[in-house]
Amino acid sequence: xxxxxxxxxxxxxxAGMAAALSARKSGIQDILILETDxxxxxxxxxxxxxxxxxxxxxxxxxxxEYAGRYQDMMEEEKIPYLLNTPVLEILPDLTVLAIxxxxxxxxxxxxxxxAATGCRxxxxxxxxxxxxxxxxxxxxxxxxxxxxxxxxxxxxEVVILGSGDIGLIMARRLTLxxxxxxxxxxxxxxxxGLTRNIVQCLEDFDIPLLLSTTVAEIHGKERVTGVTLAxxxxxxxxxLEKSWYVACDTLLLSVGLVPxxxxxxxxxxxxxxxxxxxxDEKLMTSIPGxxxxxxxxxxxxxxDRVSRQGELAGRYAAEYILGGK
Amino acid sequence: xxxxxxxxxxxxxxxxxxYLSAYKLKVSLIESHSDLASGATMANSAxxxxxxxxxxxxxxxxxxxRGAELYKTVSRELDFLYKPLASLVVAFNGDEMEHVEKLYxxxxxxxxxxxxxxxxxxxxxxxxxxxxxAKGALVAASAGITEPWGAAISAAENAxxxxxxxxxxxxxxxxxxxxxxxxxxTDKKEYKARTxxxxxxxxxxxxxxxxxxxxxxxxxxxxxYYLLDRKxxxxxxxxxxxxxxxxxxxxxxxxxxxxxxxxGPDAKVVADRDxxxxxxxxxAFVRENAGRFLKDPLPMNLNIRTFAGIRPTPSTDDFMxxxxxxxxxxxxxxxxxxxxxxAPAIGSxxxxxxxxxxxxxxxxxxxxxxxxxxxxxxxxxxxxxEWIGRDSRYASIVCKCEKxxxxxxxxxxxxxxxxxxxxxxxxxxxxxxxxxxxxxxxPVVVNILARELGIPKDQVKYDDEGSEILVGKVK
Ligand SMILES: Cc1cc2nc3c(=O)[nH]c(=O)nc-3n(C[C@H](O)[C@H](O)[C@H](O)COP(=O)(O)OP(=O)(O)OC[C@H]3O[C@@H](n4cnc5c(N)ncnc54)[C@H](O)[C@@H]3O)c2cc1C
Ligand SMILES: Cc1cc2nc3c(=O)[nH]c(=O)nc-3n(C[C@H](O)[C@H](O)[C@H](O)COP(=O)(O)OP(=O)(O)OC[C@H]3O[C@@H](n4cnc5c(N)ncnc54)[C@H](O)[C@@H]3O)c2cc1C
Numbered sequence: 001x002x003x004x005x006x007x008x009x010x011x012x013x014x015a016g017m018a019a020a021l022s023a024r025k026s027g028i029q030d031i032l033i034l035e036t037d038x039x040x041x042x043x044x045x046x047x048x049x050x051x052x053x054x055x056x057x058x059x060x061x062x063x064x065e066y067a068g069r070y071q072d073m074m075e076e077e078k079i080p081y082l083l084n085t086p087v088l089e090i091l092p093d094l095t096v097l098a099i100x101x102x103x104x105x106x107x108x109x110x111x112x113x114x115a116a117t118g119c120r121x122x123x124x125x126x127x128x129x130x131x132x133x134x135x136x137x138x139x140x141x142x143x144x145x146x147x148x149x150x151x152x153x154x155x156x157e158v159v160i161l162g163s164g165d166i167g168l169i170m171a172r173r174l175t176l177x178x179x180x181x182x183x184x185x186x187x188x189x190x191x192x193g194l195t196r197n198i199v200q201c202l203e204d205f206d207i208p209l210l211l212s213t214t215v216a217e218i219h220g221k222e223r224v225t226g227v228t229l230a231x232x233x234x235x236x237x238x239x240l241e242k243s244w245y246v247a248c249d250t251l252l253l254s255v256g257l258v259p260x261x262x263x264x265x266x267x268x269x270x271x272x273x274x275x276x277x278x279x280d281e282k283l284m285t286s287i288p289g290x291x292x293x294x295x296x297x298x299x300x301x302x303x304d305r306v307s308r309q310g311e312l313a314g315r316y317a318a319e320y321i322l323g324g325k
Numbered sequence: 326x327x328x329x330x331x332x333x334x335x336x337x338x339x340x341x342x343x344y345l346s347a348y349k350l351k352v353s354l355i356e357s358h359s360d361l362a363s364g365a366t367m368a369n370s371a372x373x374x375x376x377x378x379x380x381x382x383x384x385x386x387x388x389x390x391r392g393a394e395l396y397k398t399v400s401r402e403l404d405f406l407y408k409p410l411a412s413l414v415v416a417f418n419g420d421e422m423e424h425v426e427k428l429y430x431x432x433x434x435x436x437x438x439x440x441x442x443x444x445x446x447x448x449x450x451x452x453x454x455x456x457x458x459a460k461g462a463l464v465a466a467s468a469g470i471t472e473p474w475g476a477a478i479s480a481a482e483n484a485x486x487x488x489x490x491x492x493x494x495x496x497x498x499x500x501x502x503x504x505x506x507x508x509x510x511t512d513k514k515e516y517k518a519r520t521x522x523x524x525x526x527x528x529x530x531x532x533x534x535x536x537x538x539x540x541x542x543x544x545x546x547x548x549x550y551y552l553l554d555r556k557x558x559x560x561x562x563x564x565x566x567x568x569x570x571x572x573x574x575x576x577x578x579x580x581x582x583x584x585x586x587x588x589g590p591d592a593k594v595v596a597d598r599d600x601x602x603x604x605x606x607x608x609a610f611v612r613e614n615a616g617r618f619l620k621d622p623l624p625m626n627l628n629i630r631t632f633a634g635i636r637p638t639p640s641t642d643d644f645m646x647x648x649x650x651x652x653x654x655x656x657x658x659x660x661x662x663x664x665x666x667x668a669p670a671i672g673s674x675x676x677x678x679x680x681x682x683x684x685x686x687x688x689x690x691x692x693x694x695x696x697x698x699x700x701x702x703x704x705x706x707x708x709x710x711e712w713i714g715r716d717s718r719y720a721s722i723v724c725k726c727e728k729x730x731x732x733x734x735x736x737x738x739x740x741x742x743x744x745x746x747x748x749x750x751x752x753x754x755x756x757x758x759x760x761x762x763x764x765x766x767x768p769v770v771v772n773i774l775a776r777e778l779g780i781p782k783d784q785v786k787y788d789d790e791g792s793e794i795l796v797g798k799v800k
Contacts (some may be wrong), residue, residue: 036722036725084721086722086725086728088722088728097706099709099713099719099720099722099730100720101717101720101721102717102720103720104710104713104714104717104720105706105709105710105713105720107706120760120761120764120765121761121764123629123630123760123761123762123763123764124762125552125628125629125630125631125762126628126629126630126762128551128603128608128628128631130602130603130604130605130608131602131603131604132600132601132602133601133632134787134792135786135787135788135792135793135794136794138764138767139764141764142763142764142765142767142768145768146768146795147799149768150768150771150772150782150795151798151799152782152783152795152796152797152798152799153795153796153797153798153799154794154795154796155796156796177799177800178800216605217602217604221599221600221789222787222788222789222790222791222792223791223792223793238605249796262556262760265556
């Protein structure tokens, strides 16, 4: 039997773990993290490259190492969590409905909730690329999961659309694993990725970055056989007269991240214009007792900032609970 | 020797198979794709039209009105998604109001029940977000929305439960009349049958011409759509059709049975009968034309997917359903819209015809009920607890967006006419249908398919032959 926690945290990524630890430090005993994946750490688990934790630990760690440090602290503090437990619904009175593989159907009534559900990748469907819809079109994060967690390649001859950090990191990763990354096309005149990633992931491997360029059409019935690339005009419309064909078996998309806010917006929480959860200076959403941190509030480039925001959210949530007593 | 071979596993072939399985007949269906519902049945507007559109006296009118009525019972027997939902044909000016009146009278002539014309005030009440330019609408309360591939697949499963056979991944390349029967040749094997049913959709002219001199042609006409996220729930309450105009038959906006908003289609003649690709102009056309229904622009930023389907438009302008000049050769050819709405009526009509001609009786043990499909996201809290108690895999949520559990996926794989591909899983349980489009759950679905089918992960396909998702292990 799972008993009602005082503080419930939705999502066990870096934001959720940091929030749990700091809430404990601030005096909250009854904490529960609900995490849908079979592991803690969120997106960190599939980021096996280094570049994590320079600020927090003063060391250059991989994603799983960084997550491991937090997990160790969680074990030390004996903070309970349930894996394989997606939260399905949150009601405006902070009732939480979830389904756990081990505990079954859960209805919980915490005094406060921290939203730490991270973000998802924008899909091919969302950006409506003309052409066919074959196998071989996938988001960079899904490909990253296939290669780093499942141990399988998702393609050999690859074109990447979008130069977000996941796309850049996957360009390097795929190249190191023997795939041929033909180019990275970026719609905007400038890449949104970190400069260190452009240098270390593309330039060091001679992978061309084509700015102001997009995929105008996807070809192939069963599997991708190629894409039409085209430069774009000032309205970001492809200039088809100048387009060209590139043969490939895979199109990876790194075209943006979208905060996973739906669970909370369905409960009535307001959304910021940039698509994240709207929070006040104490990281509380428009629903009293519902706090937010990490990528569900705003997509972060650096995990250290996510952990920092998680700590603050945990502290404010604790103050809210203790103040209410 | 089969009594009946059906060529084509779309909604028409599958419904025919299902009604035939009620008779003491040996029935098999041959489909060229690796899964059922891979043609027009996979990509259309999913509207069970009421039947006011077809010209009175046509087969379209006859089967549409009966089909729409049959959906109410057949959807319950087969447990596929169907929801009664009134269709509104919206008029924006005097000319269009005249058209609406014409449709109203046509509907009455076709025997469509529960039709009326709504004035502007009633229209506003039905659709609070409608454009102030909208003057009135034809309201067809007997219409509905459904899951077309669900209708087809559940019908085939029920037919197989009742003894029918299914042959997937074989394309019929020739048919010969030999004596009293037929030899049906596929790209892999040969089959003998007493009768043959042509339900080959956009290829129904080609199948026809294998046995008879050419009598009609099919023109493939592409239609493209946007699908908007479930955040649009409440924006539009009914299926909204525009009146046809100079620019073509109107674009529609309709809620789907999955709580998404369907926006489209355009219409364009294409050369390739299989290539369901979208293009920039078609999508732009849809955006512009769908924009006029509501007072505010449609939230196209909530788009989660675009797709296209191909209409099998016949040169005769009407369905060709029934016997042909050749005894033993039946067809449901040129079944364009309202083919989905007509499907149960066409299937039961053909089955009765064939059974009569072959002198077959009804089976005494025919079971019209398909074992219910548990859809966790549609259960009450108490039901959820109950199913989780029975099988803990209902508590293992694979698709977060649509809330689909592992138990549902495993069940969909092991049923008759079960899923063998990622798209097959998506068709049957909706995993990957939501806003992340499988970004999170596709790797898990691949793992489940590999485990349940006993194949390596890199042999799991997205859809047809050659659509493997993974290309080998990392060294
Ligand atoms: C590919 C990539 C590379 C990066 N590289 C670097 C780098 O080099 N250096 C650096 O400092 N930062 C990097 N970052 C940024 C940083 O790692 C992330 O921003 C940070 O880890 C996000 O943490 P989070 O907790 O907000 O989200 P997540 O890690 O996404 O965690 C959210 C968690 O919530 C869970 N969840 C979601 N919905 C539910 C629900 N309904 N019920 C229960 N659980 C749910 C998810 O399963 C997930 O575990 C990178 C990010 C990515 C994606
Ligand atoms: C854009 C669009 C919108 C539509 N909207 C609606 C609507 O809202 N309401 C409505 O009622 N109807 C609608 N329709 C029409 C409806 O979708 C069709 O009438 C219906 O799906 C036809 O089903 P079918 O089984 O005849 O064809 P299909 O689903 O195309 O099935 C035919 C099958 O035959 C197989 N086949 C072909 N040749 C061979 C061969 N040689 N060997 C083996 N197998 C073969 C094909 O692979 C295919 O699977 C729409 C159609 C389109 C394209």
